[in-house]
Amino acid sequence: xxxxxxxxxxxxxxxxxxxxxxxxxxxxxxxxxxxxxxxxxxxxxxxxxxxxxxxxxxxxxxxxxxxxxxxxxxxxxxxxxxxxxxxxxxxxxxxxxxxxxxxxxxxxxxxxxxxxxxxxxxxxxxxxxxxxxxxxxxxxxxxxxxxxxxxxxxxxxxxxxxxxxxxxxxxxxxxxxxxxxxxxxxxxxxxxxx
Amino acid sequence: xxxxxxxxxxxxxxxxxxxxxxxxxxxxxxxxxxxxxxxxxxxxxxxxxxxxxxxxxxxxxxxxxxxxxxxxxxxxxxxxxxxxxxxxxxxxxxxxxxxxxxxxxxxxxxxxxxxxxxxxxxxxxxxxxxxxxxxxxxxxxxxxxxxxxxxxxxxxxxxxxxxxxxxxxxxxxxxxxxxxxxxxxxxxxxxxxxxxxxxxxxxxxxxxxxxx
Numbered sequence: 001x002x003x004x005x006x007x008x009x010x011x012x013x014x015x016x017x018x019x020x021x022x023x024x025x026x027x028x029x030x031x032x033x034x035x036x037x038x039x040x041x042x043x044x045x046x047x048x049x050x051x052x053x054x055x056x057x058x059x060x061x062x063x064x065x066x067x068x069x070x071x072x073x074x075x076x077x078x079x080x081x082x083x084x085x086x087x088x089x090x091x092x093x094x095x096x097x098x099x100x101x102x103x104x105x106x107x108x109x110x111x112x113x114x115x116x117x118x119x120x121x122x123x124x125x126x127x128x129x130x131x132x133x134x135x136x137x138x139x140x141x142x143x144x145x146x147x148x149x150x151x152x153x154x155x156x157x158x159x160x161x162x163x164x165x166x167x168x169x170x171x172x173x174x175x176x177x178x179x180x181x182x183x184x185x186x187x188x189x190x191x192x193x194x
Numbered sequence: 195x196x197x198x199x200x201x202x203x204x205x206x207x208x209x210x211x212x213x214x215x216x217x218x219x220x221x222x223x224x225x226x227x228x229x230x231x232x233x234x235x236x237x238x239x240x241x242x243x244x245x246x247x248x249x250x251x252x253x254x255x256x257x258x259x260x261x262x263x264x265x266x267x268x269x270x271x272x273x274x275x276x277x278x279x280x281x282x283x284x285x286x287x288x289x290x291x292x293x294x295x296x297x298x299x300x301x302x303x304x305x306x307x308x309x310x311x312x313x314x315x316x317x318x319x320x321x322x323x324x325x326x327x328x329x330x331x332x333x334x335x336x337x338x339x340x341x342x343x344x345x346x347x348x349x350x351x352x353x354x355x356x357x358x359x360x361x362x363x364x365x366x367x368x369x370x371x372x373x374x375x376x377x378x379x380x381x382x383x384x385x386x387x388x389x390x391x392x393x394x395x396x397x398x399x400x401x402x403x404x405x406x
Contacts, residue, residue, distance in 0.1 A: 034246030122240040166202035
């Protein structure tokens with residue numbers, strides 16, 4: 001599972017990070033990097049940029065770990081830094097331009113001709129959403145952020161976060177939820193799981 | 195799949211946010227809404243089940259490299275803060291090197307100047323040659339300052355050369371008559387410059403790419 005809430009970082013590793021211990025840094029990276037990468041990949045939908053986020057997050061963690069007063073705060077801190085780096089990239093003019101170009105190609109995702117081949121693929125369904133909507137869905141549904149927290153992060157209101165979540169789910173339901181019902185109706189699902 | 199109840203209300207119900215009890219009853223009474231709600235729960239569950247993604251191997255190497263680079267930059271800043279006159283000292287040493295090498299072109303002057311013996315003069319000359327090898331190509335190409343950044347290995351070598359230069363500067367200022375120490379420092383300077391030239395030579399293909 002790709003969420004931070006499921007992770008645990010040994011307190012010895014956290015203290016080692018604070019001391020600048022090389023082995024603790026490597027352990028923290030092995031433990032946390034897949035979560036950071038997973039989140040960045042799902043939000044940014046670009047492997048290269050997601051790897052940049054991982055790099056920036058861990059450089060910041062290692063360089064500033066000595067300033068952390070509470071070793072238990074490491075996980076929350078890493079998540080916060082990673083989310084900020086994702087947001088920075090979403091807001092960069094370069095990323096916006098790239099996304100605009102991509103949206104021209106995938107303008108109508110609900111159209112039959114552009115429907116997903118594998119409708120069970122939640123990742124691909126997520127990838128069809130606008131970047132900010134993806135971020136709202138991920139932060140709310142996976143990372144457990146409240147609408148108020150997301151609104152503050154995005155410089156918007158809690159209502160904006162709620163509306164983005166609802167919009168995103170409308171598309172996800174069509175691409176993923178609806179498809180699962182169709183599969184269930186046709187009996188394919190039970191055949192797959194048996 | 196459509197239901198009478200808006201998605202936002204169904205999501206609020208799904209997440210246990212404060213919702214009107216009448217709405218909850220309405221959802222329970224309507225099969226379409228129940229199915230929609232079930233679908234929303236399944237999507238949330240599927241998102242939460244997505245696995246982590248292992249970054250490529252080189253990501254950790256890149257992190258390591260960036261940390262070292264930042265350390266070097268930090269050290270450089272610290273050095274400049276502690277020794278704000280370091281650049282001046284380096285310039286003075288280069289000037290010394292130039293003057294000494296000019297003097298040693300004429301072997302007959304050695305006794306008159308009372309300056310270093312032949313091996314030392316070779317070291318000073320070699321140091322000067324290497325220095326022009328390192329810095330002259332950049333000046334010749336008129337690369338604007340900052341465009342051609344030194345990499346971490348080059349920076350590390352430059353700091354060490356600056357350290358040697360400071361020592362040499364102190365040496366000449368205090369005029370301590372210790373030829374062995376003097377020779378050791380010049381030899382160290384030559385070795386460091388040779389390493390710098392070697393690093394620069396290996397870097398040339400990427401350097402060209404950066405320039406063109």
